[in-house]
Amino acid sequence: MSLAKIISCLDGYDPEALHVAKAREAMRACIAPVPDTESVPVRSALGRVLAQEIVPTLNVPAHDNSAMDGYAVRFADLDRPLREIGTALAGKPFAGALGAGECARIMTGAVMPAGADTVVIQEIVKKDGGRIVVPPGQKRARNVRYAGEDLKVGIPVLTSGKLLRPAELGLIASLGIGEVRVRRRLRVAFFSTGDELASIGTKLKEGEVYDSNRYTLHGMLSRLGVEIVDLGVVRDDPKALEDAFRKAALADAVITTGGVSVGEADFVKQLMAKLGEVLFWKIAMRPGRPMAFGKVGGAYLFGLPGNPVAVMVTFYQFVRDALLHLSGRTGDTALPLLRAVCAETIRKVPGRTEYQRGVLYGEKDEWRVRTTGQQGSGVLRSMSEANCFIVLEHERGNVAAGEPVSVQLFEGLA
Ligand code: AMP
Ligand code: MG
Numbered sequence: 001m002s003l004a005k006i007i008s009c010l011d012g013y014d015p016e017a018l019h020v021a022k023a024r025e026a027m028r029a030c031i032a033p034v035p036d037t038e039s040v041p042v043r044s045a046l047g048r049v050l051a052q053e054i055v056p057t058l059n060v061p062a063h064d065n066s067a068m069d070g071y072a073v074r075f076a077d078l079d080r081p082l083r084e085i086g087t088a089l090a091g092k093p094f095a096g097a098l099g100a101g102e103c104a105r106i107m108t109g110a111v112m113p114a115g116a117d118t119v120v121i122q123e124i125v126k127k128d129g130g131r132i133v134v135p136p137g138q139k140r141a142r143n144v145r146y147a148g149e150d151l152k153v154g155i156p157v158l159t160s161g162k163l164l165r166p167a168e169l170g171l172i173a174s175l176g177i178g179e180v181r182v183r184r185r186l187r188v189a190f191f192s193t194g195d196e197l198a199s200i201g202t203k204l205k206e207g208e209v210y211d212s213n214r215y216t217l218h219g220m221l222s223r224l225g226v227e228i229v230d231l232g233v234v235r236d237d238p239k240a241l242e243d244a245f246r247k248a249a250l251a252d253a254v255i256t257t258g259g260v261s262v263g264e265a266d267f268v269k270q271l272m273a274k275l276g277e278v279l280f281w282k283i284a285m286r287p288g289r290p291m292a293f294g295k296v297g298g299a300y301l302f303g304l305p306g307n308p309v310a311v312m313v314t315f316y317q318f319v320r321d322a323l324l325h326l327s328g329r330t331g332d333t334a335l336p337l338l339r340a341v342c343a344e345t346i347r348k349v350p351g352r353t354e355y356q357r358g359v360l361y362g363e364k365d366e367w368r369v370r371t372t373g374q375q376g377s378g379v380l381r382s383m384s385e386a387n388c389f390i391v392l393e394h395e396r397g398n399v400a401a402g403e404p405v406s407v408q409l410f411e412g413l414a
Pocket of ligand 1: 192193194196197209210211213214257258259260261305306307308378
C-alpha cells in the first residue's frame with residue numbers, strides 16, 4: 001500500500017502543520033519491522049532485539065535455599081535450645097533431615113535441609129554448651145528464598161521485541177540458555193547534501209563550512225547499535241544525488257541532511273520524489289520544521305534539515321523512534337519526561353513544540369533546569385553544553401522563571 005494511503009487514515013494529518021506526535025505516529029504506521037532473525041551467543045546479544053519468547057524450562061532458583069548465613073531451623077521448635085546436626089553449604093547440600101529440636105548450620109545459597117522452614121541469622125544466635133539458643137521474636141519462613149521465586153517453569157519471562165540489556169543477558173544465562181534468536185541488525189546509510197560543505201582534510205574555501213552532520217549522525221547511530229554506511233558529502237547536483245540515493249536504497253533506512261528547507265533551490269526534493277514515494281512535511285516544531293519521510297527503493301527515507309541542531313533534534317524525536325520500531329523493538333521505546341523547575345524566563349509561542357537545550361541540575365532538594373544560552377539551530381555548542389532537552393509543549397506559551405517544565409535527559413537517549 002502507498003504511504004500516502006496509509007497516512008490518509010490518520011486523524012488530523014496535515015502535512016503543512018504537523019504536530020510532533022502525529023508525525024511520529026505517521027512514521028510508525030508506515031514502517032514494517034524487519035522480519036529477518038539470526039541466532040547469536042548470549043554475550044553477542046547485548047543491545048539486540050529479542051525475536052523469540054523465553055520460557056523457563058527450570059525454576060530459578062531451582063531449590064528452596066537460604067538468603068543468609070545462619071541456622072536452618074523448624075520454626076515450631078524455636079522455644080527450646082537446638083542441637084546442631086550438620087552443615088549446608090552453597091553447592092554442598094546437607095543430606096539429612098531435621099527432626100524435632102534439631103538445626104543445621106547454613107550458608108547463603110545453600111539448599112534448605114528437609115524439615116527446615118526458617119533461617120535464623122547467625123548474628124543473633126547464642127551458644128549454650130553444645131546447644132543453639134535463638135532469642136524470641138523470630139518470624140516463620142524468614143530468610144528463605146523459594147524455588148521459582150525469580151523465574152518459574154512455563155511462565156514466559158521475556159517476549160519478542162524486548163531490548164536485551166545486561167540484566168536480560170544474565171537472566172537468559174540463569175536459565176542455562178547459551179544462544180538466542182534476535183532480529184537482524186539494521187543497516188542505515190546516510191549522506192550530507194550541500195554545495196557549501198567541505199570534508200575534513202580539505203582547506204575551507206570562502207563560504208564553505210565543514211560537514212559536521214555526518215559526525216553527529218555517526219555518533220547517534222553508533223549508539224543505537226545499527227550498522228552504518230557513510231556515503232559522504234554529496235553536491236547539490238542531480239547526477240551525484242541520484243547515485244547516492246541508488247546506493248543508499250539498498251540499506252534498511254537512509255538519512256540525508258540538508259536540501260529539504262522551503263526556499264532551497266536544490267534538487268534533493270525533486271529527486272527524492274522521483275526515486276520513490278516521499279512526503280514533505282512542515283512540522284510544528286522548533287528547531288526542525290521541514291522534513292521529508294518516505295521510501296526510496298527498499299529503504300525508509302528520513303530527509304532531515306541541514307542545520308546541525310535541527311539534525312540532532314529531529315533524529316532524537318523521530319528517527320530514533322522510527323528506527324527502534326523498524327528494528328522490531330516494542331513497548332519500552334518512549335523517552336521519559338521529567339519535571340523540573342525552570343530557572344529562567346523562556347519566550348515561546350503556542351502552536352509548535354520547542355526543544356530547547358538545557359542543563360538539569362539539583363538545587364535545594366529539587367531539580368532545576370536552565371537553557372544553554374543562544375538557541376539558534378546552527379549553534380551546535382548549545383547541544384554540547386546541554387544534558388537535556390527542555391520540551392515546551394505545543395500549546396504552551398511563555399515560561400516564567402519558577403514554573404515547572406518537562407525535561408528529556410540525553411543520557412539513555414541512545
Ligand atoms: P539546508 O537545510 O540545506 O538549507 O541547510 C541549512 C543550514 O545548515 C545551512 O546554513 C547549511 O550550511 C547548514 N548545513 C547543512 N548541512 C550541513 C552539514 N552537513 N554540516 C554542517 N552544516 C550544514
Ligand atoms: Mg543545502
